[in-house]
Amino acid sequence: MVFAAPNEALARARGVLEDDPSPWHASVAHQAIGIWQRDWGDLRLALHHLRRARDLAVRAESPDREADVLAALGVALIHAGRTRQGLEALERGVAVSSGHTRARVLFRRAYASWVLGRHREALEDVRRAIPVLRQVDDVIWTARALTLRATVHLALGAVDRADADFAAAEELWDTTGQDHDKADVVESRGLAAFRQGDVPVALRLLDEAEERYAKLGTPSFMLSIRRCEVLMAAGLAPEALAVADAAIGVIDGIGGQSTRKAELLLVAARAARLAGDANTAIARAALAVRSFAGQRRPWWETHARLVLIEARLSAGRASGRLVADAAAVAERLASFGAPAAPEASLLAGRIALSLDWTQDAERHLAVAARSRHSGPPLARMTGWAAQALRARVAGSRRGVLEACRRGLDVLDDHRMTLGASELRARATAQGAELAALAQRVSLDSGEPRRLLMWSERWRATALSTPPARPPADPELLGQLTAFREIAARAEEARGGGRPVPALEREQRRLEREIRSRTLHMRGDRPGAEDRFDPGRLLDRLGGTRLVELAVLDGRVQVLLCGDGRVRRFEAGLLADAEAEAEHVQAGLRRLAHPGAEARLPLVEAMGRRLEELLLGPAAAHLGSGPVVVVPPGRLHRVPWALLPALRERVLSVSPSASGWLRARETAPPPRDRHVLVRGPGLATGGAEVPELADRYGRPTLLEHEDARVPRVLEELDGAALAHIAAHGTFRADSPLFSSLRMADGPLIVHDFERLDRSPYRIILSSCDTARLAAVGADELLGLVTALLPLGTAGVVASSAPVNDHAVVPLMLALHKGLADGLSLAEALRDARAALPDDALHQATGWAFTAFGAA
Numbered sequence: 031m032v033f034a035a036p037n038e039a040l041a042r043a044r045g046v047l048e049d050d051p052s053p054w055h056a057s058v059a060h061q062a063i064g065i066w067q068r069d070w071g072d073l074r075l076a077l078h079h080l081r082r083a084r085d086l087a088v089r090a091e092s093p094d095r096e097a098d099v100l101a102a103l104g105v106a107l108i109h110a111g112r113t114r115q116g117l118e119a120l121e122r123g124v125a126v127s128s129g130h131t132r133a134r135v136l137f138r139r140a141y142a143s144w145v146l147g148r149h150r151e152a153l154e155d156v157r158r159a160i161p162v163l164r165q166v167d168d169v170i171w172t173a174r175a176l177t178l179r180a181t182v183h184l185a186l187g188a189v190d191r192a193d194a195d196f197a198a199a200e201e202l203w204d205t206t207g208q209d210h211d212k213a214d215v216v217e218s219r220g221l222a223a224f225r226q227g228d229v230p231v232a233l234r235l236l237d238e239a240e241e242r243y244a245k246l247g248t249p250s251f252m253l254s255i256r257r258c259e260v261l262m263a264a265g266l267a268p269e270a271l272a273v274a275d276a277a278i279g280v281i282d283g284i285g286g287q288s289t290r291k292a293e294l295l296l297v298a299a300r301a302a303r304l305a306g307d308a309n310t311a312i313a314r315a316a317l318a319v320r321s322f323a324g325q326r327r328p329w330w331e332t333h334a335r336l337v338l339i340e341a342r343l344s345a346g347r348a349s350g351r352l353v354a355d356a357a358a359v360a361e362r363l364a365s366f367g368a369p370a371a372p373e374a375s376l377l378a379g380r381i382a383l384s385l386d387w388t389q390d391a392e393r394h395l396a397v398a399a400r401s402r403h404s405g406p407p408l409a410r411m412t413g414w415a416a417q418a419l420r421a422r423v424a425g426s427r428r429g430v431l432e433a434c435r436r437g438l439d440v441l442d443d444h445r446m447t448l449g450a451s452e453l454r455a456r457a458t459a460q461g462a463e464l465a466a467l468a469q470r471v472s473l474d475s476g477e478p479r480r481l482l483m484w485s486e487r488w489r490a491t492a493l494s495t496p497p498a499r500p501p502a503d504p505e506l507l508g509q510l511t512a513f514r515e516i517a518a519r520a521e522e523a524r525g526g527g528r529p530v531p532a533l534e535r536e537q538r539r540l541e542r543e544i545r546s547r548t549l550h551m552r553g554d555r556p557g558a559e560d561r562f563d564p565g566r567l568l569d570r571l572g573g574t575r576l577v578e579l580a581v582l583d584g585r586v587q588v589l590l591c592g593d594g595r596v597r598r599f600e601a602g603l604l605a606d607a608e609a610e611a612e613h614v615q616a617g618l619r620r621l622a623h624p625g626a627e628a629r630l631p632l633v634e635a636m637g638r639r640l641e642e643l644l645l646g647p648a649a650a651h652l653g654s655g656p657v658v659v660v661p662p663g664r665l666h667r668v669p670w671a672l673l674p675a676l677r678e679r680v681l682s683v684s685p686s687a688s689g690w691l692r693a694r695e696t697a698p699p700p701r702d703r704h705v706l707v708r709g710p711g712l713a714t715g716g717a718e719v720p721e722l723a724d725r726y727g728r729p730t731l732l733e734h735e736d737a738r739v740p741r742v743l744e745e746l747d748g749a750a751l752a753h754i755a756a757h758g759t760f761r762a763d764s765p766l767f768s769s770l771r772m773a774d775g776p777l778i779v780h781d782f783e784r785l786d787r788s789p790y791r792i793i794l795s796s797c798d799t800a801r802l803a804a805v806g807a808d809e810l811l812g813l814v815t816a817l818l819p820l821g822t823a824g825v826v827a828s829s830a831p832v833n834d835h836a837v838v839p840l841m842l843a844l845h846k847g848l849a850d851g852l853s854l855a856e857a858l859r860d861a862r863a864a865l866p867d868d869a870l871h872q873a874t875g876w877a878f879t880a881f882g883a884a
Contacts, residue, residue: 147329265456449498449551601646709756824884
């Protein structure tokens with residue numbers, strides 16, 4: 031019962047002990063309490079009860095009862111880090127038992143061997159146990175043994191064998207009432223899906239397991255560990271670190287299993303390294319190494335040493351000693367049959383390369399490269415990264431590019447299995463090294479066109495195809511509606527000066543559930559998108575110049591495309607440009623308020639400095655026609671119209687050249703339908719909207735109670751032009767919850783992703799609507815990037831705070847240009863020129879940018 035109804039079993043066991051039971055019955059009761067405390071409570075109490083159960087079993091003169099308790103005690107001792115004593119108890123249990131009981135004890139010893147990383151011993155014991163358990167028709171213990179065997183197979187990389195055992199176990203579990211065991215197998219199937227590269231299914235199964243555990247009231251630290259693994263693979267390392275640290279805190283609070291704490295320290299170290307926090311990674315990994323060594327768990331200790339070496343390398347501590355350490359770790363992992371062995375060989379090769387030890391590097395990289403043809407996507411990526419580095423050592427430019435291409439193809443295929451735009455964007459981080467290698471080789475070749483191709487190869491790829499459309503899921507729709515209502519109530523309460531902690535907690539809960547359901551979506555487009563063709567771009571540009579900024583070794587490389595050719599210019603350092611862009615943002619924020627006119631010359635000087643850093647000598651070669659700027663993700667907040675060379679031009683911005691081509695070739699909808707939306711709470715009340723309604727004749731006008739999210743979405747779908755005057759909020763912590771305020775609450779990015787087709791042109795007239803989060807290799811998440819893959823050819827939005835009153839004449843002038851047949855970029859240029867010549871209106875004009883090509 032302790033694994034079917036844990037808390038009821040605990041209460042009944044305590045009830046047995048209150049009734050002066052026989053030694054045999056008391057032994058069973060103490061054992062049940064001990065198992066409960068071992069798995070979900072205080073390990074010291076578990077050991078106390080299990081030792082008492084053992085002593086009572088001896089008094090009951092029942093060898094099988096004693097053996098069963100010894101098995102449970104042995105597992106508890108191992109979880110407490112007392113490996114020798116635990117193995118001795120398990121050996122004693124095997125020795126005193128026979129038949130059916132011995133098979134159960136062998137299962138427990140197999141489990142202990144798995145915990146210790148002794149996988150071959152675990153397989154041997156479980157293979158001996160399963161036939162006996164089947165022979166006596168012990169369904170529960172047979173299912174447990176099959177689940178354990180599947181889990182061991184997973185640890186050794188044998189995914190197909192694991193699948194077969196999980197399927198057989200699940201059939202058996204369906205005939206039982208063992209709810210905790212059922213949750214465990216769902217969790218393990220989530221790990222199997224992850225090992226096969228199916229992140230959405232893994233996340234769905236882990237969430238399902240968590241719900242099952244929650245109903246039972248039993249925390250699962252193994253679930254936290256597995257969730258961290260999947261989150262890291264999905265590019266969500268900071269979240270993984272938070273999950274691991276929270277679980278460590280819970281274990282410390284209840285005096286739980288030291289084995290699980292050590293494993294959590296290990297995943298926390300990996301997460302910290304991936305999140306760029308090398309010092310935290312070193313501290314966590316070093317503690318994990320000591321813990322595993324004390325627990326006599328060499329498999330785990332070796333994995334922790336791998337992470338420790340990676341963290342030290344990230345902290346800039348490359349040395350000959352580190353090469354030797356990485357090589358030793360690789361050799362030991364290979365002897366264990368661990369799938370991480372190629373990763374360690376790649377690490378040894380990387381460190382050797384950094385020290386110019388080319389022969390050593392080649393030896394280690396050759397071993398790592400063997401993994402490129404088989405295994406899950408990330409393992410093959412490791413192999414292709416090793417092969418690319420080998421080719422670089424050999425001086426083979428073609429070999430580097432071919433390995434980079436093959437590796438990124440693997441990641442492309444994996445990325446297209448992801449339905450959520452957030453996961454697609456974050457997954458690109460896995461290919462950043464290969465993309466950078468290819469860009470470096472292209473730069474060294476002196477061929478700007480090739481550098482452009484590789485700059486595009488891994489830029490804004492999440493926007494290349496629409497995200498999977500959320501299913502017609504009543505529960506998700508209900509969560510979105512509830513979120514909107516709670517967010518609106520919380521905002522109203524804050525406006526009235528009332529505390530809202532309960533509403534904010536509920537809002538965060540709903541956000542987690544909505545995000546969780548969207549991350550479960552699978553991609554519905556097999557294979558990668560069409561490859562970028564520089565020739566096609568040059569043909570389509572005509573008199574337009576496209577300026578793509580690539581960053582190599584921290585310096586901006588300007589690729590100027592036009593007149594049938596691609597030219598390269600070198601500009602400034604990216605770090606300097608980022609710092610200057612932040613200063614500009616602060617300056618525009620000040621200029622959005624009257625009385626800051628004295629700062630205008632300073633902001634203009636910043637614009638000149640930004641031009642030097644970002645365009646360099648290319649600024650003198652832009653010609654006289656329109657300009658399209660393709661910046662790296664980290665420069666998305668630059669107000670490009672502030673740069674002197676771009677100030678009076680027809681200017682648009684695109685996340686990628688490929689994206690500009692797609693936007694340029696997007697056909698407008700057949701019906702010329704205009705939608706005007708006015709949200710609540712604007713300082714001007716959205717004063718431009720009534721005048722625009724008169725201009726457009728019979729547009730769809732949504733304001734007051736009509737401006738509710740369901741109605742707004744219905745009208746936006748497939749519109750030719752949409753103008754939304756509403757407060758915008760950017761969420762840096764969760765970009766897909768960035769929003770526009772409607773009458774019934776926030777209209778969020780997740781809502782826009784439900785559109786069949788977003789408006790062909792859309793104008794967002796409020797503050798910060800163009801703010802985006804840079805994630806992955808060179809990806810962006812936010813309102814603008816949600817619209818572009820869904821059929822929007824052009825967006826006008828603001829990347830800085832603006833003055834609501836100054837926005838009104840800008841918007842009226844912009845729409846006048848559109849009515850005259852101009853593009854968004856042309857109309858925005860003319861609208862800026864038509865504004866009054868004062869600091870407030872100039873800053874407002876600079877804050878708005880045209881994105882896309884409409």
